[in-house]
Amino acid sequence: MSGSTSLVREVEATELMESEAVSGRTETPRAGVTVAAAPAAGAASASTPRKVRTENLSLYYGSFKALDSINLEIPERRITAIIGPSGCGKSTFLRSLNRMLDYTPGARVEGRVLLDSEDIYGAEVDPAAVRARVGMVFQRPNPFPKSIYDNVAFGPRMHGVRSKPELNEIVERSLKSAALWDEVKDMLSKPALALSGGQQQRLCIARAIAIEPEVILMDEPASALDPVATLKIEELMQELREQFTIIVVTHNMQQAARASDFTAFFMMDDKRAGFVNEYGPTQQIFTNPRDKQTEDYITGRFG
Amino acid sequence: MPRIVFEQELQHIQDGMLLLASMVDDAISESIEALAGSDLRRARQVVEHDREINRKRFLIEEECIHIVATQQPLATDLRIIVAVLHIITDLERMGDHAEGIGRITLLMVGEQYRDNLGHIREMADKARAMLRDSLTAFVERDSAAAAAICNRDDEVDALYDTVYATAINHMVQQPMLIATQTHLLWTAHNLERIADRATNIAERVVFLVTGHMDELNVSRY
Numbered sequence: 001m002s003g004s005t006s007l008v009r010e011v012e013a014t015e016l017m018e019s020e021a022v023s024g025r026t027e028t029p030r031a032g033v034t035v036a037a038a039p040a041a042g043a044a045s046a047s048t049p050r051k052v053r054t055e056n057l058s059l060y061y062g063s064f065k066a067l068d069s070i071n072l073e074i075p076e077r078r079i080t081a082i083i084g085p086s087g088c089g090k091s092t093f094l095r096s097l098n099r100m101l102d103y104t105p106g107a108r109v110e111g112r113v114l115l116d117s118e119d120i121y122g123a124e125v126d127p128a129a130v131r132a133r134v135g136m137v138f139q140r141p142n143p144f145p146k147s148i149y150d151n152v153a154f155g156p157r158m159h160g161v162r163s164k165p166e167l168n169e170i171v172e173r174s175l176k177s178a179a180l181w182d183e184v185k186d187m188l189s190k191p192a193l194a195l196s197g198g199q200q201q202r203l204c205i206a207r208a209i210a211i212e213p214e215v216i217l218m219d220e221p222a223s224a225l226d227p228v229a230t231l232k233i234e235e236l237m238q239e240l241r242e243q244f245t246i247i248v249v250t251h252n253m254q255q256a257a258r259a260s261d262f263t264a265f266f267m268m269d270d271k272r273a274g275f276v277n278e279y280g281p282t283q284q285i286f287t288n289p290r291d292k293q294t295e296d297y298i299t300g301r302f303g
Numbered sequence: 304m305p306r307i308v309f310e311q312e313l314q315h316i317q318d319g320m321l322l323l324a325s326m327v328d329d330a331i332s333e334s335i336e337a338l339a340g341s342d343l344r345r346a347r348q349v350v351e352h353d354r355e356i357n358r359k360r361f362l363i364e365e366e367c368i369h370i371v372a373t374q375q376p377l378a379t380d381l382r383i384i385v386a387v388l389h390i391i392t393d394l395e396r397m398g399d400h401a402e403g404i405g406r407i408t409l410l411m412v413g414e415q416y417r418d419n420l421g422h423i424r425e426m427a428d429k430a431r432a433m434l435r436d437s438l439t440a441f442v443e444r445d446s447a448a449a450a451a452i453c454n455r456d457d458e459v460d461a462l463y464d465t466v467y468a469t470a471i472n473h474m475v476q477q478p479m480l481i482a483t484q485t486h487l488l489w490t491a492h493n494l495e496r497i498a499d500r501a502t503n504i505a506e507r508v509v510f511l512v513t514g515h516m517d518e519l520n521v522s523r524y
Contacts (some may be wrong), residue, residue, distance in 0.1 A: 051473050253375070253377065256376055257377065261402060275341050284376060284514075286377050286381075286516060287377070287381060287382065288378065288382070288513075288514025293376045295379060298378055299306075299376070299377050299378050299379070299380050300304070300306055300309075301304055301306065302304055303476065
């Protein structure tokens with residue numbers, strides 16, 4: 001299978017399955033798993049506790065290797081940015097963290113992804129339970145063609161919340177957390193698709209946090225938005241980090257520089273599938289990177 | 304993928320900074336020659352020329368702001384700009400000290416001191432060498448050389464101590480010389496400050512190369 005084919009498949013599978021990812025409820029079979037025994041050699045990234053840790057995480061689409069031995073420790077309640085040139089496996093990595101790739105035919109994971117201390121690819125683990133703990137926000141806002149209220153209530157309802165007062169409370173709290181409440185509180189029954197792009201994206205964030213995940217994955221959450229909406233998302237991320245661990249893929253260097261605490265620079269080359277070239281505190285990566293290739297990338301000289 | 308315009312802009316501020324540095328070096332030299340020769344015309348030129356130094360500094364600063372606003376510099380590029388912004392400020396202040404020596408010379412009309420500059424010329428030579436070497440270290444991105452420059456500030460401080468002791472001695476023995484010796488003390492003080500500024504520049508070179516901001520030598524004055 002060629003790399004481009006697998007990418008197309010990945011995108012298609014993603015679009016099909018985004019609704020399940022949001023609800024955290026699905027019965028699809030998981031990808032084949034090989035647990036590597038090698039210990040983690042990840043960058044010691046923070047004094048804060050680590051929330052997510054990958055150990056020699058490699059990922060294949062059929063025979064195509066997309067990720068090669070990723071060892072990363074993601075600190076809790078911090079924003080970690082993933083940057084790197086197109087095709088280096090950033091989105092693949094993100095999707096491997098909540099088993100989104102289970103949907104991609106031929107996708108195969110090696111190594112471990114530890115959420116707290118639990119391997120999310122462990123044999124006894126329910127992928128839906130993983131996705132309830134690790135939510136996701138996509139590049140293009142993708143609200144359901146339902147009302148604003150029903151979008152936010154979707155996940156909690158899937159998880160069995162039936163009481164109207166409880167749902168009301170969750171919807172209000174989630175919309176407030178997503179900095180959208182004041183704009184939509186008088187129009188909760190209006191179609192979500194009538195909102196602006198930036199509002200739709202904040203609605204998707206409200207929808208993701210309604211089921212109270214521990215980690216939020218964001219795949220270029222602002223790349224389809226105008227500058228004002230982009231800044232709102234970035235400010236919102238700063239508030240959300242009080243409560244959630246955020247991992248964000250971005251192509252926007254300035255966004256990574258101003259909106260994240262830690263930055264991982266992914267790369268790939270002729271010899272090696274996607275790998276972590278440098279990982280460290282964002283300030284250090286953007287003012288004094290240790291590696292020449294990191295510097296060339298963030299200063300716009302390559303990639 | 305080279306960023307041609309950006310690279311040119313970065314080069315231009317660094318070239319401008321070196322030009323400013325040579326203007327300042329020249330001003331220090333001229334101020335001491337004017338003092339040594341009681342050359343009032345020369346001293347006046349130093350004072351007037353300081354305006355050119357100030358103007359040049361602002362031009363470079365504007366260029367730096369333009370680059371920050373338009374090119375989103377990061378990493379080494381960003382450190383170059385921050386270093387240049389600091390260094391041109393130090394250079395401009397060094398120029399003010401040279402101007403100060405020019406003004407002192409103008410105050411010293413009729414005072415007898417010509418062959419009695421003592422260690423002042425040596426202070427000036429050392430301070431100028433520190434200035435030139437710090438900029439060489441900048442051009443060569445040599446943090447070790449820059450760090451070594453900072454230690455030389457102690458030599459200038461020691462010379463200042465000597466000038467001070469000598470001046471006090473003269474004042475005690477010949478009260479008629481109090482005004483002259485005070486003026487020479489002021490001159491020495493300006494030179495001591497110039498050397499301090501040279502260590503600031505050297506510190507910025509270390510920052511540029513390593514990304515670390517360290518105070519490498521704390522002047523005793």
